[in-house]
Each structure stands twice: as structure tokens, then as C-alpha cells.
Amino acid sequence: MTTQSMAGSPPRQTILVHSLMVRIAHWTNAVAMVIMIGSGWRIWNSDPIFDYYFPIWATLGGDPAASQDLHNELGLASALQWHFAGMWLLVINGLVYFIYGVLSGHFRRTMFPVGPRAFLSDLVAALRFRLPHHPGVYNAVQKVLYLGVLAVGVVMVLSGLAIWKPGQFQELAWIFGGFDTARLIHFLGMAAIVLFLIVHISLVIMVPKTLPTMITGRASVHGDETGR
Amino acid sequence: MAIDLKAARDVLRESGTARLVERRGFLKGGLSLGALTLLTGCDVTHTDQVQSVLNRMSQWNDRVQAALFNPHRLMPTYSEAEAVKDFRFNAYYGESQVPKIDGDRYRLILSGLVDNRKPWSLPDLYALPQTSQITRHVCVEGWSMIGKWTGVPFRTFLERIGADLSAKYVGFECADGYYSSIDMASALHPQTLLTFKISDEILGPKYGYPLKLRIPTKLGFKNPKWITALYVTNRFPGGFWEDRGYNWFAGV
Numbered sequence: 156m157t158t159q160s161m162a163g164s165p166p167r168q169t170i171l172v173h174s175l176m177v178r179i180a181h182w183t184n185a186v187a188m189v190i191m192i193g194s195g196w197r198i199w200n201s202d203p204i205f206d207y208y209f210p211i212w213a214t215l216g217g218d219p220a221a222s223q224d225l226h227n228e229l230g231l232a233s234a235l236q237w238h239f240a241g242m243w244l245l246v247i248n249g250l251v252y253f254i255y256g257v258l259s260g261h262f263r264r265t266m267f268p269v270g271p272r273a274f275l276s277d278l279v280a281a282l283r284f285r286l287p288h289h290p291g292v293y294n295a296v297q298k299v300l301y302l303g304v305l306a307v308g309v310v311m312v313l314s315g316l317a318i319w320k321p322g323q324f325q326e327l328a329w330i331f332g333g334f335d336t337a338r339l340i341h342f343l344g345m346a347a348i349v350l351f352l353i354v355h356i357s358l359v360i361m362v363p364k365t366l367p368t369m370i371t372g373r374a375s376v377h378g379d380e381t382g383r
Numbered sequence: 384m385a386i387d388l389k390a391a392r393d394v395l396r397e398s399g400t401a402r403l404v405e406r407r408g409f410l411k412g413g414l415s416l417g418a419l420t421l422l423t424g425c426d427v428t429h430t431d432q433v434q435s436v437l438n439r440m441s442q443w444n445d446r447v448q449a450a451l452f453n454p455h456r457l458m459p460t461y462s463e464a465e466a467v468k469d470f471r472f473n474a475y476y477g478e479s480q481v482p483k484i485d486g487d488r489y490r491l492i493l494s495g496l497v498d499n500r501k502p503w504s505l506p507d508l509y510a511l512p513q514t515s516q517i518t519r520h521v522c523v524e525g526w527s528m529i530g531k532w533t534g535v536p537f538r539t540f541l542e543r544i545g546a547d548l549s550a551k552y553v554g555f556e557c558a559d560g561y562y563s564s565i566d567m568a569s570a571l572h573p574q575t576l577l578t579f580k581i582s583d584e585i586l587g588p589k590y591g592y593p594l595k596l597r598i599p600t601k602l603g604f605k606n607p608k609w610i611t612a613l614y615v616t617n618r619f620p621g622g623f624w625e626d627r628g629y630n631w632f633a634g635v
Binding site: 199228231232236239322335338 | 434436438440441444451452456459475519521522523526599628630634635
């Protein structure tokens with residue numbers, strides 16, 4: 156008999172919550188997000204659709220003063236280089252993740268089933284801070300958010316391709332309502348991803364033990380917490 | 384670092400103080416500091432290594448775009464009603480500093496892998512077969528504008544001067560010190576025009592009088608204005624913005 160069971164609770168054990176592939180894809184994507192959002196904001200600043208400029212410290216793409224001095228431009232060239240280098244990291248990592256997710260059953264196991272009823276009841280519980288966290292099991296709100304941000308990611312890549320090549324990929328640009336609408340969708344998709352990141356990182360701050368789990372893959376649980 | 388972006392952009396537009404300092408591949412300060420520490424936690428002295436990776440990625444993207452380029456794929460065309468009459472002025476300096484070219488004395492200089500290097504006068508150029516197009520000019524900054532341009536198909540002109548059509552590049556030099564270059568496949572695209580007119584009128588001084596390349600398969604900065612010389616070559620010629628970090632192929 157262990158001390159824990161003598162205290163009345165089942166023995167603690169560690170379980171594998173996130174596979175190595177998921178962890179690699181997650182952190183690679185985190186780097187890609189910083190590159191794409193940071194450089195995207197700088198590119199936005201060169202010709203904003205709305206009269207809003209992102210603060211330079213939050214953007215990626217060279218020291219604007221140096222760029223202006225040397226090239227008579229405010230760091231757009233370097234931001235574009237980051238964006239069109241980062242897109243390879245984003246897309247290759249995304250493809251590996253999607254193929255892995257489908258073939259390994261990761262999506263089927265962790266994201267489904269998910270229905271509106273479960274989503275609503277979990278959402279209400281979450282907003283009352285009464286939704287317990289079970290390592291390795293996504294609640295319905297998490298499932299919807301993760302599936303949603305993955306869908307937005309697909310829209311971002313496709314709308315990005317439509318903006319990059321409105322000529323060679325003109326059918327794609329047409330699907331997005333033309334060049335200008337594709338730009339707007341690309342911007343709104345960024346806004347959705349940033350909103351997701353705010354919620355995502357806030358939840359990690361509220362449940363800090365999830366952070367080491369995304370690095371080591373393992374979580375410490377009570378014996379009765381592993382059930383799905 | 385505290386720069387009022389909007390004000391700075393206005394100054395850029397008006398000042399016209401382009402400093403032709405450096406050639407290809409020098410983007411000092413390839414990172415903003417905050418992003419640098421966030422990204423890698425590495426020292427600022429590694430900036431040159433980061434920049435060299437970015438340059439190589441840009442060259443890789445040149446190759447990818449050349450492979451994506453379909454020489455028969457036409458860019459979308461638009462109706463007369465969609466064409467902007469008062470087209471936006473765009474250069475690396477202010478509108479007051481555009482070159483004023485005397486049409487009577489103007490000659491287009493040819494060099495490189497060209498059989499007949501006789502300079503072309505404007506009447507000779509205007510005598511070439513002309514066509515019009517209404518296409519979208521897409522700027523690297525993100526804005527775009529539909530316009531109507533009229534001129535000789537560039538392929539026709541290249542054939543007329545006996546250019547080596549198997550060469551890799553066509554380069555351009557302009558009266559304002561601007562220069563650029565394109566790949567031969569894009570030069571031979573049916574919508575690539577050596578233009579004399581915009582909105583059915585002879586190009587005004589701010590639109591590149593007397594000669595502008597209209598190439599709708601590429602971003603706006605690959606459409607040089609005030610062209611005074613062109614050459615055919617197998618040596619990579621670069622370009623004004625390309626040497627400052629813009630992607631060279633810049634296909635649309």
C-alpha cells in the first residue's frame with residue numbers, strides 16, 4: 156500500500172498525452188505563427204485596408220529607420236522575405252500534421268465526436284470556471300476551438316495563395332471573391348487566429364501544468380482520471 | 384524605433400531621397416529587436432546569417448515561381464468601365480521629380496544578345512503593330528488598380544530586333560536611375576507589352592513617357608517606366624528594388 160492510497164486517493168501515474176509528432180508540429184507551428192503574424196503585420200502597414208497601423212515593435216522585418224536610410228522603404232522588403240520563407244515552414248509542417256492526424260487517428264480520437272449540445276453545456280461550464288481539466292481529453296469547447304483554428308489555418312493558406320498569385324491561381328482568387336476580398340479574408344483570418352491565441356495562452360496561464368505536458372508529452376494523473 | 388509610420392510614409396513619398404547605396408543582398412537590421420529575442424533568443428550579430436537564409440529562400444521562391452509560371456495562361460482582363468482613368472502615380476521618389484524626356488531627341492538604346500542594335504526613335508516605335516489591354520496592376524505593397532495600356536507586344540518587338548529568345552533575361556534601364564529585369568519566358572508572354580499609352584492617351588510624364596513595360600504577370604515594380612535602354616543577357620541583372628530585398632521573379 157502506498158501513502159497515496161492510504162490517504163484515500165488512487166495512485167498517481169504519468170500518461171502520454173501528446174505524441175512526439177503532435178509536440179513537434181505544435182512548436183514548429185508556434186514559430187511559424189510568430190513569423191507569419193509578425194511579418195504580416197509589417198506588410199499590412201505598407202498598405203493598410205483600414206486606417207490602422209500595427210506598432211513596429213510587434214512586427215517582424217528589419218529596423219525601419221535603417222531600411223529607410225538604406226533603401227527608402229520602411230522594412231517591407233525584409234518583412235516580405237520573412238513571410239515567403241515562413242510560408243514554407245507553415246505549409247510543410249501543416250501538411251505533415253494533417254497527414255499524421257488522419258492516418259494515426261489523432262483527429263478521430265481527440266477531436267470527435269463533437270456536437271452543439273456538448274459544446275453549449277461545456278461552454279456554460281467553462282464560463283463559470285466549472286469545467287474540469289482532464290489531461291489527454293479535450294472538452295467540447297476545446298474540440299470546437301481546435302477544429303475551428305485548423306479550418307482558419309486552411310483558409311489562411313488558400314487566401315494567401317490567392318493574394319500571392321491572383322494570376323496563376325486566378326480560379327482560387329475568384330473563389331475568394333477577387334484579389335481585394337481575398338486580402339480582407341486573409342486579414343480577418345489573422346484576426347481570428349490572434350483571438351484564438353489570446354484564449355489559448357490565457358487558458359495555459361490558468362492551467363499552467365498543461366505547458367510542460369506540451370513539451371514532455373506526459374501528464375501526471377490520478378488513476379481515475381485517465382478514462383475517456 | 385518610435386516612428387509614426389503614417390507620417391514616415393508620407394515623408395518617403397514626398398522626399399524622393401533614394402540613396403543608391405548598396406547592391407543586392409544588403410538588408411541591414413533584418414529583424415526588429417523584439418521579434419529577434421522572441422524568435423531565437425540569439426544575438427543581433429547573427430542578423431547577417433539570418434539575412435543570408437532569407438536571401439536563399441527568396442532565390443528558392445524565384446525557382447518555384449518560374450516553375451509555376453504558365454506561358455500560355457492569360458491574366459484576367461476587365462471592361463473599359465472597370466479601368467481607372469486617373470491612375471495612381473508610383474515611384475521611389477515624389478511626383479515633382481519625374482524625368483522630363485524630350486520625345487524628339489528620345490532614342491531607345493539596345494544592347495546585349497540582339498542582332499540589330501540600331502537605336503529606336505519614337506516614330507519608329509509608334510509604327511509597330513499595337514494592341515490594348517485592361518488588366519490589374521498589383522503592387523507589392525498590397526494595393527492594386529485596373530488600368531488600360533496600349534503598345535506593341537514585347538514578343539513582337541524582341542523578334543523585330545533579332546533578340547536571342549533563348550537567352551535568360553531581359554534588362555531595362557530608365558531615365559530616373561531605376562532598373563529592373565525579367566525572365567525570358569515572362570518577356571515572351573502574350574500580355575507583355577512595350578506601352579506608349581495609358582487610358583488611351585500618350586503616357587504622361589508621371590506615367591513613364593515615352594516608354595513603359597506593362598507586364599501583368601508580375602508585380603508593379605517589374606513594370607519599369609521612362610525606359611531608355613534594354614538589353615538581352617544570360618547574366619543575372621537584378622533590379623532597383625530586387626537589389627534591396629524584393630523578390631526577383633515577383634510573379635502574380
